[in-house]
Amino acid sequence: MFDELIDSGELPIARKSVLPGTGFFLPDELEEDFEDEQTQAALEGADVAVIADADADGLACVALIREAYDDVQVVPEPDDDTDTEDAEGTEETEETEETEETEAIAAGDNGDDPLEEPEPTPHSVALVPASPHNVEDALARVAEFGDDGIDLFVCDLCPDRYEYVEDELDAALDTADSVAWYDHHQWGDDVADAVRDAGVELVVGDSDEECSADVVYRSLEYEFDSMYEELAAVTRDHDLWLREDPRSDDLADYAYWTDPAEYVEVVREYGVDLPAWAEEFIAERRIEKEQLIDQAIGRAEFREIGDYTVGITYGRCSQNEVAEAMREDGADASVIVKPAGSASIRGTDEFDRCHEVAGKVNGGGHPKAAGCKPDIYNDMLDYANHWTSRGAVTKQVILTAFRDVVESAAEEAEAEESDTDASSDA
Structure with a gap:
């Protein structure tokens, strides 16, 4: 198949609106091999692994955990050549409710190269992006590639049934020294009980009052700087769709459009007030975002x-x-x-x-x-x-x-x- 047939970057908005991104057309086996390589690179030498939804809420959890573990900061520099194609917009959440955000990132809908080579990471707290539909795969990769005795956190993810994650969670528990699961979605009592019985510290917040970042903030035994309290609050504003703080839309859009690892380090450095170069990047992407919104509303x-x-x-x-x-x-x-x-x-x-x-x-x-x-x-x-x-x-x-x-x-x-x-x- 010719590359241009699956590359939606140059399509008119009306056609781009009805077709999935480039990554959708990649074979599952190729994508799985790529995710294996990325996870292995991220976990090399890591003391902690965080499996998290790759939206603003899940990534805020990663930022909080890296701060609590005094992980090294790697602040990105602005990229003048940032690609601005495929601006699909923010997803939530979940999605669970927004599984779509993470799925869209995996499918290449955020404009990034879906098969970009993994880079060595200096972090002792490794980020392993996941969605509710593939959290079991992420657990299996931590079990396979993580060092024995690693601390494992799972954030902003909720399995619909325990049997979906049972075997992979058991394997992760054999590898990890401790497993904590922090979330705010609607958990079935049977699923929550089974996860706790397996040996996991599970904390589920009130989904009408808290986002997952709130749960992590109050659950970790660490005195966070006020900027992290603000990060959790502004993240909650978008994740619960309160929309009282205009900065929350910026965080959600930036988390969706940029690389998850970059987002984590940017909010660790700048908090909720993003730097000018990030704001310019968001503004460029929003032009197409609004066009795609208009198509759907129509x-x-x-x-x-x-x-x-x-x-x-x-x-x-x-x-x-x-x-x-x-x-x-x-x-x-x-x-x-x-x-x-x-x-x-x-x-x-x-x-x-x-x-x-x-x-x-x-x-x-x-x-x-x-x-x-x-x-x-x-x-x-x-x-x-x-x-x-x-x-x-x-x-x-x-x-x-x-x-x-x-x-x-x-x-x-x-x-x-x-x-x-x-x-x-x-």
């Missing part, structure tokens, strides 16, 4: 499901801003289907069952922010249909899940009302 449709209005659209874009636009147009919940096959689900005060919807279509997350990737893609013809139909099948599958959740909620409410009436009559 495709938005609205469906009435029970008492709720659900907005749904398709495109490579920043889902939070697109969801906010649909909310302003009357949506109680919003779905953004991505070219890579995943989808983001965003709720409001009126609809707070996003994680239940996602759970029906191979996903999970928070009550008001979740992510999923329906298991409906069997071959490239299915993906070709996905791109040309602008996600028609995926939209239908997720809307059906919405109907199931809404109907179940209505039945539960009716049953509770009947029980209340019965109690009153008695």
